[in-house]
Every structure is written in C-alpha cells, then in structure tokens.
Amino acid sequence: MNTEGSGAGSLLTVTGxxxxxxxxxxxxxxVVLLTRENGRIACFARSARRQGSPLMAACSPFVFGSFRLAAARTSYVITEASVKNYFERLRSDIVTAYYGMYFLEAAEYVTRENNDESQILLLLYRSxxxxxxxxxxxxxxxxxxxLKLVVLEGEFPGLSEAERALCSESMQYAVHYIASSGIxxxxxxxxxxxxLCELERFSASVCRRFFEREFQSLAILKTMEEGADRGGTDG
Structure with a gap:
C-alpha cells in the first residue's frame, strides 16, 4: 500500500x-472494494454516474485494478482508477454473470476491513x-x-469417515487436491x-454449516437453472 500524508485527506493506492x-x-x-492491502473497504466515487466520468466504468462489479483513494473522516473517496481487468466474459452470459455475482457476495460476506484478505482476493480473481x-x-x-473459501477461512471440516465410506476415490482425491493445493x-x-455431482453434494453440506445466510444471487441462479432444466425437459 502506498500512502501520502496522514489523517483525513491522505492518499493511498490499493489493488483490488x-x-x-x-x-x-x-x-x-x-463502492465496496476487496483490496490486497486493506481487506474489504467501502468508498465513495464522486460523480461516477455522470456521463463521461472517468470513474464510471471502473466503479462496476468485477472490475479489478488499482484505485487511488483519499481518506475522508469516515470513509474513502476514489479519486482515480486504473483498470486491469473488466472480466468482460462475465457480462456476456447472464447465467455465468450470476455465478460471478455469487462469488462476489460470498467474498464480501467473509472478509473484513484491515484484515489480510489477499488470498481470498486471489481466489476470487482466479475463479x-x-x-x-x-x-x-x-x-x-x-x-x-x-470449498477453497472455507479452507482459507480455517473452517474446512474435511470428509468424515461416513462420507469417505460413501464417496468414490476420485471424489476424495478432488477434495484433497482443492484443500491442499495453492490457488x-x-x-x-x-x-x-x-x-462432480458428489462434489456438489459435499460442498452444499459444507456451505450450509459455514454460511449463516442465503445469497440473493445464488437464489436467482438456482431459479434460472431450474427453469432451463424444465425447458430442456419440455423440449
């Protein structure tokens, strides 16, 4: 993190x-940013919704880059942004976009301000x-x-003896690989x-224990996929 000055009005540059x-x-x-340097932080972007604002495109979900911030009394103000990735592919397909929105929601749920959240940021970017x-x-x-998000949060339960007895060796290997591999x-x-179906059942069980809320984007995604399945069946 690069900083200039101290207190209200000081400037810092973060990647997130x-x-x-x-x-x-x-x-x-x-704007809520997940940053490498300061964890999750809330900011304001002045006039970012004005046509022609240089911050308009940068202040959208999924945007990754460097952000220049001014420290105000109770928050930060984005003064400049240098975008490195817009993740355009996530904007071209509505179902894929909702997978991504779910990832953003989950990352926001588990992260905190002034925590080292660099590994979660990397996981989010790679995903x-x-x-x-x-x-x-x-x-x-x-x-x-x-599964990797739960591992990073230190809450991963692993496979129980009962689960090991019921699942395939390939599924056990996949769970071990996810838990032990670098991002x-x-x-x-x-x-x-x-x-994959075995992994989905296991992950659903883990998430029910780990997350204490339902995510709006995930509920919408489930509705969309159920509708697509019904459409395929009807067709």
Missing amino acids: MVLQAAPAGEYDRR CQALGSPSFSNRLVRVIFE AELYRFQVTEEV
Whole structure:
C-alpha cells in the first residue's frame, strides 16, 4: 500500500476488485472494494454516474485494478482508477454473470476491513477467470471456489469417515487436491459428471454449516437453472 500524508485527506493506492457498487446521492456511487492491502473497504466515487466520468466504468462489479483513494473522516473517496481487468466474459452470459455475482457476495460476506484478505482476493480473481472458460464447467468452478473459501477461512471440516465410506476415490482425491493445493494450481483438473455431482453434494453440506445466510444471487441462479432444466425437459 502506498500512502501520502496522514489523517483525513491522505492518499493511498490499493489493488483490488469491486465487490459491489450502488447509487449514492444524485451522481455518486458507493463502492465496496476487496483490496490486497486493506481487506474489504467501502468508498465513495464522486460523480461516477455522470456521463463521461472517468470513474464510471471502473466503479462496476468485477472490475479489478488499482484505485487511488483519499481518506475522508469516515470513509474513502476514489479519486482515480486504473483498470486491469473488466472480466468482460462475465457480462456476456447472464447465467455465468450470476455465478460471478455469487462469488462476489460470498467474498464480501467473509472478509473484513484491515484484515489480510489477499488470498481470498486471489481466489476470487482466479475463479472469475475460470468462469465461462470452455475448459471448465461453471458448476466445477463454483465447487472449487466454495470449498477453497472455507479452507482459507480455517473452517474446512474435511470428509468424515461416513462420507469417505460413501464417496468414490476420485471424489476424495478432488477434495484433497482443492484443500491442499495453492490457488494458482486450483483450476488444473477435470472430473466426470458423476464425481462432480458428489462434489456438489459435499460442498452444499459444507456451505450450509459455514454460511449463516442465503445469497440473493445464488437464489436467482438456482431459479434460472431450474427453469432451463424444465425447458430442456419440455423440449
């Protein structure tokens, strides 16, 4: 983190991703960033909703880059932004976009201000890269993201003896790989549909115990996928 000055009005530069952006006032935006240096922080972007504002495109969910912030009395104000990745692929398909929105919601839920959240930021970045890739099923990306997020939070229960007795060796290997691998190596394997279904059931069980809320984007995603399944059946 680079800082200039101290107290209100001091400047700092952070690297991070926009988790949430909402209107504030007539032309401003309230932006939640997950940063490498300061964890999760809330900021305001003045006039970011004005046509022609240099901050308009940068203050949108999924945007990753460097943000120049001025410290105000109770929050930060974004003064400049240098975008490194817009994740355009997540904006071209509505279902893939909701997978990504779920990842953003989950990351916002578990992170805190002034915590070292650099590993979660990296996981979020790599997972958004993997979404929509022809090399990966979005369902597999979701399972990997969920399980690794719980691992990073120190809450991963592992497979119980009963679960080991019921699941395949391939599923056990996949769970071990996700739990023990570095984030850079996570998206380097494939599984069969049968193993993916096993992973989904296990991950759903883990998430029910770990998350104490339901995510709006996940509820919408489930509705969309159920509708697509019914449409395929009817067709």
